[in-house]
Amino acid sequence: AQSVTQPDIHITVSEGASLELRCNYSYGATPYLFWYVQSPGQGLQLLLKYFSGDTLVQGIKGFEAEFKRSQSSFNLRKPSVHWSDAAEYFCAVGPVSGGFKTIFGAGTRLFVKA
Amino acid sequence: ETGVTQTPRHLVMGMTNKKSLKCEQHLGHNAMYWYKQSAKKPLELMFVYSLEERVENNSVPSRFSPECPNSSHLFLHLHTLQPEDSALYLCASSQDPGSSYEQYFGPGTRLTVT
Numbered sequence: 001a002q003s004v005t006q007p008d009i010h011i012t013v014s015e016g017a018s019l020e021l022r023c024n025y026s027y028g029a030t031p032y033l034f035w036y037v038q039s040p041g042q043g044l045q046l047l048l049k050y051f052s053g054d055t056l057v058q059g060i061k062g063f064e065a066e067f068k069r070s071q072s073s074f075n076l077r078k079p080s081v082h083w084s085d086a087a088e089y090f091c092a093v094g095p096v097s098g099g100f101k102t103i104f105g106a107g108t109r110l111f112v113k114a
Numbered sequence: 115e116t117g118v119t120q121t122p123r124h125l126v127m128g129m130t131n132k133k134s135l136k137c138e139q140h141l142g143h144n145a146m147y148w149y150k151q152s153a154k155k156p157l158e159l160m161f162v163y164s165l166e167e168r169v170e171n172n173s174v175p176s177r178f179s180p181e182c183p184n185s186s187h188l189f190l191h192l193h194t195l196q197p198e199d200s201a202l203y204l205c206a207s208s209q210d211p212g213s214s215y216e217q218y219f220g221p222g223t224r225l226t227v228t
Contacts, residue, residue: 004156032214043118043204043219051214090157094213100145100170102213104157 002027004093006105013081014113021076021108023091032094033074034102035065039087047089050074061085086112116140118220120205126226129195135223137188137205143218145211146188148180151202151222163188164211195227 003026013019025031032051036044048059055067065076074091091105118139127133139146148160162170163182177199179191188205202222208215 009154034216036219041221043206043221044217045219046216049216100162100164100211100213101159101172102217106154106156 002031002093002103004091004103004105006089006091006108008108009106010109010111012111012113015083016080019076019078019081019085019110021089021091021110023074023076023105025072025074025091025093027072027093030067030069032102033065033067034092034094035059035063035074035076036090036092036104037061037087038090038107044090047076081110081112083112083114086110118205118207118218120203120220120223122223123221124224124226126228127192127195128228129197131195132191132193134192135190135203135205135225137190137220139186139188139205139207139218139220141207141218143207143209144185145208145215146182146185147206147208147217148188148190149204149206151204157204160190162211169211192225195225197227200225200227 005024034049035047038044047063048057050057050067057065088107088109090107092102094102121136146163150158159172160174161180166182181189204222205220206217208217
């Protein structure tokens, strides 16, 4: 069965420090991969997505993610975190075989300290 | 209005009440979704509509009844809910219903069942 694992329930980083949020998926083929962010009281917003091609994907707000097939991972990174990045981050996968069900991870809550 | 809107933003209802959640998308999309977001659990897909036709029903109890009168509007009718149904209900839309399409989310309705 397809699954998405975000191993870290929450992470705290200092403002200006680098960030890496982990995501691992389980799927028979390379799925469509997404990262979404949810700020308090808001819905989810797409940060970036990977379908094929270059394994390093650039997104909005200075985020990037790298797809590593051998590790079934799609980790999200940012070189310098801003206080406004404090939010919950969700990794998601969609099957390339079709279907309508995008599967979301449980999320990682990011705290940013001054 | 732009994007995806949801009303009401907050709802408190008793177990014997009947209420409805409303979602409207202003993006010209063909697919709409209902998700349930509970604390510390991944997003749960409830229903998917494509051009007003339900294409996915994810084993949701019959006390939740969706309605999609046109491609811009989606409702979730609620009746005889249980306390465990308390959650954030998110509506989303996408260009088409395939899993490759990014989804645009509304801010959600925070539902409390007493």
